Amino acid sequence: MEAILESLLGAPKEKSGGKSDDEIMKDLKDGSQLMVVNCYPPCPEPDLTLGIPPHSDYGFLTLLLQDEVKGLQIQHKENWVTVEPIANSFVVNVGDHLEIFSNGRYKSVLHRVLVNSAKARTSVASLHSLPFKCMIRPCPKLIDEANPRRYKDTDFATFLEYISSCEPVMKNFLESRRLF
Structure with a gap:
């Protein structure tokens, strides 16, 4: 995250709309982490189902640790591309919060999981975000006449309200926060 902040905001310790990089990093360190373990058993007809739909x-x-069984796909230029598993490595996905914070400079990754007809697949995802009570907004330092604000403020309560009212597929929640 320090490298991402530096790529967005410039040299460390600069003020960013009232918060220094250190204050932003503290929010992230005090933030939430959710671990999700997924097990996809072999499926005799993998063309008829998805392990996880696009989201x-x-x-x-x-941070995603996956075994040697293929299944994770990302959308790139309207095509689904399989992410080749690499032993002892993590896949790092940008999430909606980072897209909002970066005012669209970093894009969240639309991804899905396919099942396999012969092998079970296991993955462990570690999702990292700001504390649940924090408001997520575009960083003021990244907004100017050439780059107007692109997203509404949001928080975890808004997300929970959204997913309780509809199915969280594709990038629907992020689209609900877009200003134009």
């Missing part, structure tokens, strides 16, 4: 992750970053 983007709500938070800032997701």
